[in-house]
Amino acid sequence: SYVLTQPPSLSEAPGKTARITCGGDNIASKGVHWYQQKPGQAPVLLIYYDTDRPSGIPERFSGSSSGNTATLTISRVEAGDEADYYCQVWENNSDHPVFGGGTKLTVL
């Protein structure tokens, strides 16, 4: 089965740029979705199909994908961005979604 690999944790200072990676075999050929989950809350869709933002998601959140790595970029990091972030794709020729293990972003 397809595996998505994320770093377990990342720390960044307010105002800086955080980049969260999601690794997978030829991931650029799939559509990668990103979710944000704050403590005690349900996940929220942040980015869909590599780069698109649902309405209401700030422009500070952006996505990209190339080769074997997809990246979620958070510009001008704020304290309120402290959360767990998950990437997700759909396995080829199946209806099984796959989630990455999640990355906990700590804002210093």
Add this chain to the structure above:
Amino acid sequence: EVQLVESGGGLVKPGGSLRLSCEASGFTFSSYNMNWVRQAPGKGLQWVSSIITSSTYIYYADSVKGRFTISRDNAKNSLYLQMNSLRAEDTGVYYCVRRNGYTSGAFDIWGQGTMVTVSS
């Protein structure tokens, strides 16, 4: 307001059963594929099961196949998960989730979750 509200969670002994429900509102429920995604305490997200609009196609994670049954009632705007032969490793928050073709199949709406605890 687009909303998913789960219910039915609780404490159950190993080997026991529970039935989760999810009531949808604010959108045409019958037009969307629906899913259950769970999260064990302190762990990541794990897909459990999905059902397409007409219930013709249903899929399960290997870890729950043969024990869980997903179903839906489009007339009642409701999604269900019948969980039998529950194990300790089934403990976690269960989310009802909408899959949206307009967002390339991303899970765009999540319920608040319902907690399932399997313990003796």
